[in-house]
Amino acid sequence: MTKQYSLADVKTHNDNRSSWIVIHNNIYDVTEFLNEHPGGEEVLLEQAGKDGSEAFEDVGHSSDARELMIKYKIGELIESERKPVKEKNPDWGNSSTNPDSSNSENAETAPSDLGSSQWHLES
Numbered sequence: 553m554t555k556q557y558s559l560a561d562v563k564t565h566n567d568n569r570s571s572w573i574v575i576h577n578n579i580y581d582v583t584e585f586l587n588e589h590p591g592g593e594e595v596l597l598e599q600a601g602k603d604g605s606e607a608f609e610d611v612g613h614s615s616d617a618r619e620l621m622i623k624y625k626i627g628e629l630i631e632s633e634r635k636p637v638k639e640k641n642p643d644w645g646n647s648s649t650n651p652d653s654s655n656s657e658n659a660e661t662a663p664s665d666l667g668s669s670q671w672h673l674e675s
């Protein structure tokens with residue numbers, strides 16, 4: 553059974569002794585993950601005790617990251633506090649980067665066309 557918590561519950565876990573973060577109505581206990589997070593513990597602590605969905609999406613986390621989260625899930629928000637989830641496509645690149653604009657006239661890094669065929673991920 554998935555446990556349910558309110559935002560008020562989450563709010564009490566807002567430092568490095570206990571860090572809970574809400575992402576898309578799920579609650580994650582990232583206390584043990586703080587010093588493993590590739591993005592650093594600072595950013596996690598900044599979101600600890602609250603809803604970090606937007607911050608999480610802004611980073612454009614990989615699907616690996618999304619898999620990894622499952623491990624830290626401890627529950628869900630109570631129904632009355634859930635928000636509609638606007639998930640971005642977890643695929644490479646998203647809305648803001650249109651493949652059409654890969655008109656590599658302005659080739660920043662690739663030396664002629666020997667470079668990687670993969671398009672450049674700004675993050």
Ligand code: HEM
Binds near residue numbers: 589590608612613615
């Ligand atoms: C349980 C929650 C989270 C997990 C499992 C997680 C996991 C990861 C992973 C695996 C990466 C490496 C890059 C990637 O695979 O996308 C990453 C990078 C990063 N994460 Fe998270 N993350 C979580 C929450 C957050 C939150 C709430 C923020 C808030 C801002 C955040 C900010 C970042 C940043 C800034 C980077 C570095 C991006 C870069 O250096 O290019 N993460 N995270």
